[in-house]
Amino acid sequence: MVKPVKRRNAKKSKKLILDSATKLFSKKGYSRTSMDELATMCDLNKAMIFYYYKSKQGLYEAVIVEVLDEIYKNISKDSEICKTPSQELESFIKTYASFAFSHPYLPALLLKELSDSGSQIPETLFMHMKKLYKLFMDIMSRGVDRDCFVDVIPMIVYFMILGTLNLMVTTKSLRVNAEKSEEIDTCALCDVDLISDYVFKKIQKMLKEQQ
Amino acid sequence: MVKPVKRRNAKKSKKLILDSATKLFSKKGYSRTSMDELATMCDLNKAMIFYYYKSKQGLYEAVIVEVLDEIYKNISKDSEICKTPSQELESFIKTYASFAFSHPYLPALLLKELSDSGSQIPETLFMHMKKLYKLFMDIMSRGVDRDCFVDVIPMIVYFMILGTLNLMVTTKSLRVNAEKSEEIDTCALCDVDLISDYVFKKIQKMLKEQQ
Amino acid sequence: MVKPVKRRNAKKSKKLILDSATKLFSKKGYSRTSMDELATMCDLNKAMIFYYYKSKQGLYEAVIVEVLDEIYKNISKDSEICKTPSQELESFIKTYASFAFSHPYLPALLLKELSDSGSQIPETLFMHMKKLYKLFMDIMSRGVDRDCFVDVIPMIVYFMILGTLNLMVTTKSLRVNAEKSEEIDTCALCDVDLISDYVFKKIQKMLKEQQ
Amino acid sequence: MVKPVKRRNAKKSKKLILDSATKLFSKKGYSRTSMDELATMCDLNKAMIFYYYKSKQGLYEAVIVEVLDEIYKNISKDSEICKTPSQELESFIKTYASFAFSHPYLPALLLKELSDSGSQIPETLFMHMKKLYKLFMDIMSRGVDRDCFVDVIPMIVYFMILGTLNLMVTTKSLRVNAEKSEEIDTCALCDVDLISDYVFKKIQKMLKEQQ
DNA sequence: CATGAATGAGAGTTCATTCAT
DNA sequence: AATGAATGAACTCTCATTCAT
Numbered sequence: 001m002v003k004p005v006k007r008r009n010a011k012k013s014k015k016l017i018l019d020s021a022t023k024l025f026s027k028k029g030y031s032r033t034s035m036d037e038l039a040t041m042c043d044l045n046k047a048m049i050f051y052y053y054k055s056k057q058g059l060y061e062a063v064i065v066e067v068l069d070e071i072y073k074n075i076s077k078d079s080e081i082c083k084t085p086s087q088e089l090e091s092f093i094k095t096y097a098s099f100a101f102s103h104p105y106l107p108a109l110l111l112k113e114l115s116d117s118g119s120q121i122p123e124t125l126f127m128h129m130k131k132l133y134k135l136f137m138d139i140m141s142r143g144v145d146r147d148c149f150v151d152v153i154p155m156i157v158y159f160m161i162l163g164t165l166n167l168m169v170t171t172k173s174l175r176v177n178a179e180k181s182e183e184i185d186t187c188a189l190c191d192v193d194l195i196s197d198y199v200f201k202k203i204q205k206m207l208k209e210q211q
Numbered sequence: 212m213v214k215p216v217k218r219r220n221a222k223k224s225k226k227l228i229l230d231s232a233t234k235l236f237s238k239k240g241y242s243r244t245s246m247d248e249l250a251t252m253c254d255l256n257k258a259m260i261f262y263y264y265k266s267k268q269g270l271y272e273a274v275i276v277e278v279l280d281e282i283y284k285n286i287s288k289d290s291e292i293c294k295t296p297s298q299e300l301e302s303f304i305k306t307y308a309s310f311a312f313s314h315p316y317l318p319a320l321l322l323k324e325l326s327d328s329g330s331q332i333p334e335t336l337f338m339h340m341k342k343l344y345k346l347f348m349d350i351m352s353r354g355v356d357r358d359c360f361v362d363v364i365p366m367i368v369y370f371m372i373l374g375t376l377n378l379m380v381t382t383k384s385l386r387v388n389a390e391k392s393e394e395i396d397t398c399a400l401c402d403v404d405l406i407s408d409y410v411f412k413k414i415q416k417m418l419k420e421q422q
Numbered sequence: 423m424v425k426p427v428k429r430r431n432a433k434k435s436k437k438l439i440l441d442s443a444t445k446l447f448s449k450k451g452y453s454r455t456s457m458d459e460l461a462t463m464c465d466l467n468k469a470m471i472f473y474y475y476k477s478k479q480g481l482y483e484a485v486i487v488e489v490l491d492e493i494y495k496n497i498s499k500d501s502e503i504c505k506t507p508s509q510e511l512e513s514f515i516k517t518y519a520s521f522a523f524s525h526p527y528l529p530a531l532l533l534k535e536l537s538d539s540g541s542q543i544p545e546t547l548f549m550h551m552k553k554l555y556k557l558f559m560d561i562m563s564r565g566v567d568r569d570c571f572v573d574v575i576p577m578i579v580y581f582m583i584l585g586t587l588n589l590m591v592t593t594k595s596l597r598v599n600a601e602k603s604e605e606i607d608t609c610a611l612c613d614v615d616l617i618s619d620y621v622f623k624k625i626q627k628m629l630k631e632q633q
Numbered sequence: 634m635v636k637p638v639k640r641r642n643a644k645k646s647k648k649l650i651l652d653s654a655t656k657l658f659s660k661k662g663y664s665r666t667s668m669d670e671l672a673t674m675c676d677l678n679k680a681m682i683f684y685y686y687k688s689k690q691g692l693y694e695a696v697i698v699e700v701l702d703e704i705y706k707n708i709s710k711d712s713e714i715c716k717t718p719s720q721e722l723e724s725f726i727k728t729y730a731s732f733a734f735s736h737p738y739l740p741a742l743l744l745k746e747l748s749d750s751g752s753q754i755p756e757t758l759f760m761h762m763k764k765l766y767k768l769f770m771d772i773m774s775r776g777v778d779r780d781c782f783v784d785v786i787p788m789i790v791y792f793m794i795l796g797t798l799n800l801m802v803t804t805k806s807l808r809v810n811a812e813k814s815e816e817i818d819t820c821a822l823c824d825v826d827l828i829s830d831y832v833f834k835k836i837q838k839m840l841k842e843q844q
Numbered sequence: 845c846a847t848g849a850a851t852g853a854g855a856g857t858t859c860a861t862t863c864a865t
Numbered sequence: 866a867a868t869g870a871a872t873g874a875a876c877t878c879t880c881a882t883t884c885a886t
Contacts, residue, residue, distance in 0.1 A: 010866070031242030035860060045868050047862080056860060111322055114382055130389060137395065155386065155398035156375060156409055163374020164367060175366065178341060184348065187366035198367055206417040221849065246877065256851050261878060432845075453664030457881060467847050469883080478881060533744050534662075536804055552811060559817065575831055577808065577820035578797060582835075585796020586789060597788065600763060606770065609788035620789055628839040641864060641870050668856060678872045683857065685870095847886080855879070862872080 014052045016042050022063045026105025029112065030060060061125050064113060067106050068128040071099055076135060085143030089207075090200050092139060093161055097196035100169045107166035133158060149207040161203060168195055225263045227253050233274045237316025241271060272336055275324060278317050279339040285310055287346060296354030301411050303350060304372055308407035311380045318377035344369060360418040372414060379406055436474045438464050444485045448527025451534065452482060483547055486535060489528055490550040493521055498557060507565035512622050514561060515583055519618035522591045529588035555580060571629040583625060590617055647685045649675050655696045659738025663693060694758055697746060700739050701761040707732055709768060718776035722840075723833050725772060726794055730829035733802045740799035766791060782840040794836060801828055 020041045024033040035056060039046040053059035075095045082088040100107050113125070136158050143149035168187075175186035187195075231252045235244040246267060250257040264270035286306045293299040311318050324336075347369050354360035379398075386397035398406070442463045446455040457478060461468040475481035497517045504510040522529050535547070558580050565571035590609075597608035609617075653674045657666040668689060672679035686692035708728045715721040733740050746758075769791050776782035801820075808819035820828075 013866080029242070031240070034858080036858090045866095046860090047869080048867065050861065051866080114322075114378060114385070126385075126389070130393070130395065133397075134395060153398055153401070153409055154396065156379065156401075156406065157413075159378040159382075160371055160375045160410075160413075163378045164371045167370040167374045168367065171370075174337075178337070182341070184341065184345060185365065186344075187364055190364070190367075195367065198364055199371075202368075202371075202417045205421070206413045210416070224849075245875075247875085257877090258852080258879080259850065262849075267877065435845085451664070453662070456879080458879090467845095468881090469848085470846065472882065473845080536744075536800060536807070548807075548811070552815070552817065555819075556817060575820055575823070576818065578801065578823075578828065578831055579835075581800040581804075582793055582797045582832075585800045586793045589792040589796045590789065593792075596759075600759070604763070606763065606767060607787065608766075609786055612786070612789075617789065620786055621793075624790075624793075624839045627843070628835045632838070643870065646870075667854080669854080679856090680858080680873080681871065689856065849884090849886100851881105851883080853880090856877095858876075859874090860872105862870105864870090865868080 013042075013044060013048065017044065017049055017052060017059070018062060018066060021059050022067065023105065025060060025063055026109045029108075030056075061122055064109060064125055065128050067103075067109060068125075068132060071096065071106075072128070072132050072135070074099055075132070079135070079139075085139055085146060085148045086204060088139045089143070089204065092136060093165075093200045093203065094196045096161070097165050097192055097199070100165050101192040104169050104172070107169045110162075111166050111170065143207070147209065150209050152207060157203065157207070161199065164199055165196070221263075224253075224255060224259060228255065228260055228263060228270070229273060229277060232270050233278065233320075234316060236271060236274055237319045241267075275320060275336050276339050278314075278320060279336075279343060282307065282310055282317070283339070283343050283346070286343070290346070290350075296350055296357060296359045297415060299350045300354070300415065303347060304376075304411045304414065305407045307372070308376050308403055308410070311376050312403040315380050315383070318380045321373075322377050322381060354418070358420070361420050363418060368414065368418070372410065375410055376407070435464075435466060435470065439466065439471055439474060439481070440484060440488060443481050444489065445527060447482060447485055448531045451530075452478075483544055486531060486547055487550050489525075489531060490547075490554060493518065493528075494550070494554050494557070496521055497554070501557070501561075507561055507568060507570045508626060510561045511565070511626065514558060515587075515622045515625065516618045518583070519587050519614055519621070522587050523614040526591050526594065529591045532584075533588050533592065565629070569631070572631050574629060579625065579629070583621065586621055587618070643685075646675075646677060646681060650677065650682055650685060650692070651695060651699060654692050655700065655742075656738060658693060658696055659741045663689075697742060697758050698761050700736075700742060701758075701765060704729065704732055704739070705761070705765050705768070708765070712768070712772075718772055718779060718781045719837060721772045722776070722837065725769060726798075726833045726836065727829045729794070730798050730825055730832070733798050734825040737802050737805070740802040743795075744799050744803060776840070780842070783842050785840060790836065790840070794832065797832055798829070 017038070020038055021033070024038055024041065035046055035049055039049060042049075049059065053062055075092055078091045078095050079088055082091050133155075137154045140149060140152050140154040140157065144152055168190075176188045178184060179186045179188040190198075228249070231249055232244070235249055235252065246257055246260055250260060253259075260270060264273055286303055289302045289306050290299055293302050344366075348365045351360060351363050351365045351368065355363055379401075387399045389395060390397045390399040401409075439460070442460055443455070446460055446463065457468055457471055461471060464471075471481065475484055497514055500513045500517050501510055504513050555577075559576045562571060562574050562576040562579065566574055590612075598610045600606060601608045601610040612620075650671070653671055654666070657671055657674070660666075668679055668682055672682060675681075682692060686695055708725055711724045711728050712721055715724050766788075770787045773782060773785050773787040773790065777785055801823075809821045811817060812819045812821040823831075
């Protein structure tokens with residue numbers, strides 16, 4: 001009686017776990033995601049998850065870091081080819097928006113993490129969050145230096161953008177339902193481009209010198 | 212050993228449970244809040260929680276409904292004495308902001324609920340959320356009618372305001388820490404008035420007719 | 423604010439509880455019957471149940487005793503007008519059968535109690551059970567004395583009758599379902615008279631002198 | 634403090650749980666059997682019960698199915714070497730009787746299950762019950778075909794046999810007590826052979842052609 | 845008589861985590 | 866690298882019962 005020992009590539013298994021975890025965590029939240037389910041989903045033994053990532057919390061952090069990293073890469077890549085701060089801002093907003101809408105689980109994750117004021121955010125995670133913010137701060141600085149933007153409090157503007165886009169993504173199904181049943185306008189049919197375009201234009205107007 | 216005879220006051224006990232639950236839920240989120248802990252905190256028997264609120268979920272909904280109700284009351288009360296849509300907008304933002312900052316658990320709760328795209332939001336809860344949004348929609352409508360505001364997509368503007376303020380509240384301690392350790396500006400010292408004033412001015416500018 | 427104090431007749435309340443309890447216990451068994459449900463069903467406060475009957479167990483015993491008593495009365499009443507042991511036997515079987523079928527919850531109760539070999543049956547209950555059996559023993563004795571019945575082991579014959587009838591009653595819905603779905607004959611359509619008649623004839627034949 | 638390392642033998646643990654559960658369920662009934670107690674009895678962690686059998690109900694069904702299966706095997710094994718329907722009947726009765734008396738928990742379980750008219754008997758369980766009954770029906774059929782048995786309603790005769798034997802087993806201790814304290818004859822000293830012999834002879838006589 | 849608030853003990857179940865193999 | 870058996874702690878929820886009013 002030979003037990004068929006699954007021999008997978010270590011890297012592959014580790015990545016498989018991370019990807020599945022990302023999906024699960026964002027779909028069901030931290031607590032409602034069970035390691036049992038994750039293991040089944042990966043067709044891997046539960047113990048393997050603990051072998052690669054020390055704990056559920058450890059896995060969770062790995063997920064968030066990876067996700068933040070990906071956004072960062074996407075945004076900073078685009079940022080390089082921009083000429084003006086306004087273009088940079090546009091690129092920032094649109095890249096984040098398209099990323100958020102194509103990975104709808106992601107904003108949910110970030111929002112949860114941020115709104116969890118009580119929990120100590122671990123250092124690594126914290127640093128990755130700051131990296132993205134710094135990138136945004138730099139855009140603002142350049143804009144102020146070149147007189148494109150006035151009266152900027154970067155933290156607030158930053159949250160204006162992220163807060164809006166995140167909420168638009170996470171509430172999508174909710175908004176669709178609300179519009180079905182009632183006479184209220186929830187922008188249910190707005191697509192990414194419309195939304196990100198609107199947000200960009202409004203933020204730009206908001207930051208422009210008054211004539 | 213004398214058994215301490217407990218208060219027999221339905222209203223007080225029920226309210227005590229609700230208030231403690233609000234604190235716990237917003238501090239630790241739904242899953243990490245345990246009914247055992249809540250009972251201890253109330254110095255009441257665990258079974259009492261189920262006596263008044265049928266289930267953990269039932270209690271949670273009661274909490275959210277109460278919280279939404281309170282915001283709604285605060286905002287709609289102020290709204291009546293305003294003359295212009297612009298004043299109404301200012302009142303809306305500032306009332307929400309001051310309420311959010313003085314009840315910092317609230318935004319955490321709302322963000323958590325909204326970002327939990329998977330969970331079916333129950334009907335009652337859903338209706339209470341819509342009530343607040345309708346109030347905002349009306350302000351926008353009046354503004355458009357009187358040519359104060361142009362190019363308004365109320366849902367997006369609504370989330371701009373709420374998203375920003377919620378994030379500013381929930382990330383407060385995070386931002387303070389970040390500024391301590393590094394050279395970045397996270398608006399750590401900004402107080403409510405500064406923030407809500409800034410948000411109001413920016414939103415107003417954003418919605419004004421271009422000259 | 424005057425609380426409307428329900429003033430019911432003590433006897434009525436007590437009987438109401440007993441009757442409702444009989445229904446519940448036999449429908450759902452001892453454990454699955456909750457005092458809460460019973461109280462609601464009686465439209466009475468839970469504490470009243472404990473006021474009249476000391477405990478759940480006490481109530482349960484009261485129920486069984488009442489039920490046994492009723493059977494006993496029914497049977498012994500009929501028994502008096504019989505001439506021959508054979509007639510007495512017929513009366514015993516038919517009375518028990520009709521009682522069982524018209525109170526379908528009852529046999530379930532008795533079976534449960536009897537099959538619960540572990541639990542100590544309380545003295546009162548025990549005595550009531552014996553009373554019924556003694557009545558049957560006497561019929562058998564008279565039959566043997568008058569050479570109507572031969573080779574009688576009363577205990578076994580007694581259980582033959584009760585066991586059969588009880589099972590026929592309690593499995594009724596089961597048997598109906600079984601016949602619907604398959605080609606087996608479960609006597610699903612047999613009515614009380616047919617069954618009790620069959621049982622009587624068979625038992626009679628079984629006890630008759632061989633020719 | 635050395636943690637005692639437990640056996641890691643799936644089959645043994647699973648069987649141990651099943652066997653202990655059979656004992657407990659039949660001694661105390663479904664509701665009064667607690668998983669805590671069962672775990673302690675098995676010297677296994679409570680979670681293991683849920684690891685192997687999904688739920689208490691699942692475990693219960695497994696128990697009943699196993700028990701019914703065992704009877705079925707015993708009876709059908711013996712049945713093959715019989716020549717006449719009468720011999721088959723005798724074999725059926727005696728095998729069931731000896732099995733029931735040597736596994737006294739079994740009748741208790743079956744009676745409890747059957748008398749629980751409210752509970753939906755699950756499909757698997759139901760099928761196992763029918764298998765045994767079909768076997769009996771076949772014996773009756775053959776008897777009727779060969780003119781050994783007349784006027785047979787198999788369902789009723791089946792319950793006559795099972796009902797009688799089950800009650801004789803489950804009430805054993807009760808009957809012994811009753812005889813001690815009073816002048817009644819409860820067949821307390823009758824052994825299996827006497828009982829099954831009596832039942833067989835009576836049933837046989839009952840089914841024979843009248844002369 | 846009648847009530848509703850309060851209690852304690854325990855129920856079944858889940859789950860992250862570990863360990864021997 | 867991979868497995869599945871094993872664990873302990875926690876969790877939500879139920880229930881019979883009591884007590885002050």
